[in-house]
Amino acid sequence: xxxxxxxxxxxxxxxxxxxxxxxxxxxxxxxxxxxxxxxxxxxxxxxxxxxxxxxxxxxxxxxxxxxxxxxxxxxxxxxxxxxxxxxxxxxxxxxxxxxxxxxxxxxxxxxxx
Amino acid sequence: xxxxxxxxxxxxxxxxxxxxxxxxxxxxxxxxxxxxxxxxxxxxxxxxxxxxxxxxxxxxxxxxxxxxxxxxxxxxxxxxxxxxxxxxxxxxxxxxxxxxxxxxxxxxxx
Numbered sequence: 001x002x003x004x005x006x007x008x009x010x011x012x013x014x015x016x017x018x019x020x021x022x023x024x025x026x027x028x029x030x031x032x033x034x035x036x037x038x039x040x041x042x043x044x045x046x047x048x049x050x051x052x053x054x055x056x057x058x059x060x061x062x063x064x065x066x067x068x069x070x071x072x073x074x075x076x077x078x079x080x081x082x083x084x085x086x087x088x089x090x091x092x093x094x095x096x097x098x099x100x101x102x103x104x105x106x107x108x109x110x111x112x113x
Numbered sequence: 114x115x116x117x118x119x120x121x122x123x124x125x126x127x128x129x130x131x132x133x134x135x136x137x138x139x140x141x142x143x144x145x146x147x148x149x150x151x152x153x154x155x156x157x158x159x160x161x162x163x164x165x166x167x168x169x170x171x172x173x174x175x176x177x178x179x180x181x182x183x184x185x186x187x188x189x190x191x192x193x194x195x196x197x198x199x200x201x202x203x204x205x206x207x208x209x210x211x212x213x214x215x216x217x218x219x220x221x222x223x
Contacts, residue, residue, distance in 0.1 A: 004156075006156075040122065040215060040216075041215060042203065042213045042214055042215040042216050043157075043203070043213040045211075090156055090157070092156075092157075098145055098207045098208060098209060098211075099145045099162075099164045099207065101147055101159045101162055102149075102157070102159075102211070103159075104149075104156030104157045104158070105156050106154075106155050106156045107154070107155065107156050109154070
């Protein structure tokens with residue numbers, strides 16, 4: 001079955017360490033997205049990519065970085081510059097048009113202490 | 114730029130009762146509208162979408178939504194809920210950029 005795989009499901013890190021979250025899709029979608037979810041705040045867009053080797057900042061990109069070297073993969077690095085990194089992170093993909101629904105992975109819950 | 118307001122943050126409901134989740138949006142142009150559901154510790158799944166045409170949209174799991182252009186609303190309804198409908202529901206609006214509402218938590222009680 002086609003879908004999006006995020007790994008790991010739970011991730012624990014010490015403050016000051018960078019951490020990379022994995023996102024892989026086999027839906028042959030052009031566009032991929034990273035969202036952050038905090039209780040009561042809905043989903044906030046971190047970065048998105050419409051095509052390989054290109055990506056744009058979303059609403060809350062500070063302290064995060066991404067790469068898009070392959071169509072299937074869109075890893076997110078949470079750097080030590082992110083002041084409040086503890087959150088639930090969701091990766092999504094779509095065909096890229098405004099009317100294309102997003103397909104989501106099952107998320108990675110990051111806890112930084 | 115568009116914005117999305119989900120009018121209820123929490124909706125408790127008894128099993129087999131109807132439920133309505135309210136979503137209003139603000140936009141000066143025509144938009145695409147979506148409802149997603151999120152079960153605990155999972156990603157979001159598409160319930161239904163409005164792109165054009167009939168204003169009453171039917172989705173999965175018995176849900177439906179009605180697009181009202183004059184009131185800029187896209188309310189979600191289900192005539193009879195089950196325990197398994199306990200989840201968080203998100204309304205989303207798309208025009209060049211996808212914007213999500215803050216979510217409505219539905220708790221179904223026996």
